[in-house]
Amino acid sequence: MPESCRSRELPASLLTNPEMVRACRARDFARVFRLVKVYAGIYPSMIARRCELTPSRVGEVMSGRRQLQHMDVIERIADGLRIPGHMLGLARRTWETPLALATDGRTTPQSVASDPVAPASLPGAEVDSILTLTSRTDPSPSMLQALRSSIEDYWRRDDQHGGEALRPAVLGQLRYVVGLLKENRPAAIRHGLYGVAAELARLTGWTYFDALQYNQARAYFTEALQLSKEIDDRQFMANVLACMSLQATYQEKPADALALVNAAQDEARAAPGTTPRVLSMLSLREAFAHASLGNRYATHASIGEAHRHFDQIQRGDTDPAWVTYFDEPKLIVDTGIAHGRLGEAATAEPLIAEALRRENSTNQRGRAFHAFWLARTQLGLGKLDQACQTATDALEPAASVASERVAGHLREFYDELAPHREEPVATAFESRLRVALPMRVSGSPRP
Template sequence: MELDRHPLAHLRRQHNWSMADLAHLLRAQARARGLRSGIDRNRVWRWENGTTPNEESQTLLADLLGVPVVVTEQLRWPDWLPAFEQPRPFSPSGSRAALREVQVTRMDRRSFLVLSSSTLVDLAADWARIEPRHLDQALGGRQGVDTELLEWLERRSLELRTMSSGPHSHVASLIDAHLHTTVDLIAQDRYAPEAGRRLHAVAADLAHVAGWLRFDADRHADAQRHWQAAVHAAHQARDRDLAAVALSDLAYQATWLSRPADAVRILEHARSRTRAPAARSLLDVRRARACAVLQDRSGTQRALASAEAELERVRPQSTPPVVSWMSVADVNADAGRCWLDLGDPARAGTVIGAGLRELDPRRARTKAVFLTYRAEGALHSRDAAAAAADARAALDTALGSGAARCVDLVSAFISRLDERTEQPIVELRAYARDSLAE
């Protein structure tokens, strides 16, 4: 893949336009506006080789490509071009462009995805094969961010990550404000190399957390943009584990949205450069989940065995914050989901129950998901009372967490019970109607 190609050249190839074709279309666009334009093939060539088009030419091009004016105003040339169905290159400029993407306000449909299957896999592959020596060439510039500011940003980032797991209603706005401030500091390019590394580490951490808040709100395209930005920023910060975890989040999202084959391919690349056992354990669990959906029993068993083995190697003092929450509870409960997908509800119920008993009570969103899985397993085992009890607890927990993704999950499960006439199920449906109507 050509990582350094100009996005305008990529767009031309997408539309099968020569430089002359594009110039002709832009002249026609100008005539439709009652304007005269001297755009020709040579001018297009200059744009693709470092010259910035004037404002009128950019307006004509935006009209032709259907890009809203607000996007061209918020992103500089050529970053507003809708060419990056392709991954951003893992260079300082490519990473800055990926980070600036999260500053743009968009009206995404809840289920829309901005990155295709091939793009997600390419992003993971590019990161996995990028030469480590490029990291040392990534940052530079003049001193401009002092130690006091850096330390403050780092403290706030860690505090906001901790707060994001709770029911704090304004934490998303606080995270976005700190992320945008950090991206602005990076864009100014006035810092020494070590300060730049630390700034990118803060940006990666905040973008990663912001992606999860959007995923929980069913804002999938926005989550993808933030996780892609987190991969880029973590790469510039030399944080391989955080980059790998952000890639694994994209894989988890792919499985959640019924694209498990994409998840397996992403995770193969992501795991190749992890350092922390907790990170490898997390990636193994997510691979197991994808394999189970694909009905790959042996692949699921291998991944779960590896996840357990890696977890035994974890040492809290050397575990990065991004995976400090990873525990036996997560392996057990996700293993239960795997056994459900593979048609073994009794085994699923046992391990999900163990996971729930061991789960940190502060992780309400995770609890809601695991309770829904256990309710599904109980239903497969023909235990209507247990299924109704778990579904009711899952709904209460999901509503208390405020996570639309979790509410949708348990609501979808309850909606599948419309034809059931057992008394506990009838009562559950009535309870759900009342709870969701409030």
């Protein structure tokens, strides 16, 4: 049957095939194209036509002689082969069936658009080879600086809005930089590219962690470790291990959290030039792990170490960019959270409240996250009115950021409010919650 008579959709069995899922996640298009050929009967010439590629380019990809990393090409492949955007780290594609239709068995899905008209002719192999030469990029120090600046911007936007929308761009840039590492580069450029790739991998892992997608987060954190190990950046390895420790705390694996942060501290101490700010941050991550284990003495000792290191910070310290967020308000709020994890609410409450007053107003996720921590702490102390007011104040920043971690703390507060649900102040909070975050509570008694 001619291809134009077939459905453009790939078989569901292929889209759920673990090998296909892994290939898409890695953007291994050689493997994707082979699987599409074997399981969907879509041959290279058809792939080329659907994805607006030349047959020679498809052949080079399938033979492993070419990588596809440009976002516009990846989007054409997703649209041409009908691979859902999330499988390739892209935003939801316009042709994907709306969620409402997908969950309503009585509704017939809208028919997908017919094939776009193929160009009258595609470039030949000679032109394709010429274009390959012009697409090569020789990274320069200024390019590395531009990449680092974009990473700083990603982190700012992540704090303000969450990482879900950023992830496709970050992933695309990560794969682009990893692709640049496959060719010989001057030592300084190669070192810089590894550092940039490690930072992008950690940021990708963080966006998955913030979405509570732990397996994906661990995979990218591991990639960040491997990349930073290539250039023996032990401070950055310590940073990644600290992220993994925090994730283990959320997964209620405190023993793993402690082992990971202890490894992070070992790396940091072995690294030349590790600053007191880095050691302070790591000590508080250790305090989180000890508190989750219920070890009061060790928690207090780690908190003391964190403050001792912080007091040693000097104006001229050359802190890595990734730790500059750890300022005095962050030290105070994390100290409060460590006490809170230990069940010491009376000690935790004034610390978290003070940090909130001093916190950067642009960090929407941080403000929401810490405010819900404070509300839960106040509720534990029997301060119902204050707790509901604090939680109400947190709704605005919570609504502006896409973060499953923040949503999780909101759910925990809402559940802990259950014994007081009939109190007027609790009723008023729930009413505000339903207005501010309708999608979190609609159709469910839980926000």
